[in-house]
Amino acid sequence: MNGLAGRYASALLDIADDKSALDAVAEDLRGLDAAIEENADLRQLLESPRYSHEEQAKALSEMLDKFGAHEITRNFVLVVSENRRLAALSDIAKTFLVELSRRRGEVRATVTAAHELTATQQKAVANALVGKFGDKVEVDVTVDESLIGGMIVQIGSQMLDSSVRTKLQRLELVMKGVG
Structure with missing residues (x-):
C-alpha cells in the first residue's frame, strides 16, 4: 500500500x-466509489479546483x-x-477494499460473461476457483454480449479466457496462416 491512496487507506x-x-466503512466506501464512477457531476466536484473546500465539504456532508x-x-x-485530496477519494476507497480483502484472505474474481449469471452459476464459479486461489472467493460479474x-x-x-469470441479469433488466425 504505497503512495497517497495507500497511506490514507491504511x-x-x-x-x-x-x-x-x-464492515460498515467498507460498505460505505463501496457505495461512495460506485457513486463517483456513475455520477459525472460528483467526479467534477471532487476533481475540480474551482470549487472551494467549503463547497466540497458541504456537498459531501449532505451526500x-x-x-x-x-x-x-x-x-x-x-x-x-480538508487536505484537498478529494481527487484521490476513489483510489483510496479501492485501495481500502483491496487491502481489507487481502487481510481477510479473500480473493476477488472479475468474471465477464456473455449473459447474466444466475446465483447458482455464480456460486459454481466461486466454488471452482476456491481450490486454486483460496478459501474465500468473491465473484463480480459483468455482462459483455460480444463474447457470444x-x-x-x-x-x-x-x-x-474461455469465450467463444476468443476461440473464433484464434481459429481465424490459424485459417489465415493456412491460406
Whole structure:
C-alpha cells in the first residue's frame, strides 16, 4: 500500500479496525466509489479546483448524511476534503477494499460473461476457483454480449479466457496462416 491512496487507506483501516467498524466503512466506501464512477457531476466536484473546500465539504456532508454513512466514513471523507485530496477519494476507497480483502484472505474474481449469471452459476464459479486461489472467493460479474458465449475470469494478474469470441479469433488466425 504505497503512495497517497495507500497511506490514507491504511490509516482508515487502522481507525475502522480499532472501532470494530470495518464492515460498515467498507460498505460505505463501496457505495461512495460506485457513486463517483456513475455520477459525472460528483467526479467534477471532487476533481475540480474551482470549487472551494467549503463547497466540497458541504456537498459531501449532505451526500453522506443522505447515504447514512458511518461516522468514521463521514469524518474521514471530510478530512480528505480538508487536505484537498478529494481527487484521490476513489483510489483510496479501492485501495481500502483491496487491502481489507487481502487481510481477510479473500480473493476477488472479475468474471465477464456473455449473459447474466444466475446465483447458482455464480456460486459454481466461486466454488471452482476456491481450490486454486483460496478459501474465500468473491465473484463480480459483468455482462459483455460480444463474447457470444463462455466467460473471462480474472483474478489479479491471472486471466482465463474461455469465450467463444476468443476461440473464433484464434481459429481465424490459424485459417489465415493456412491460406
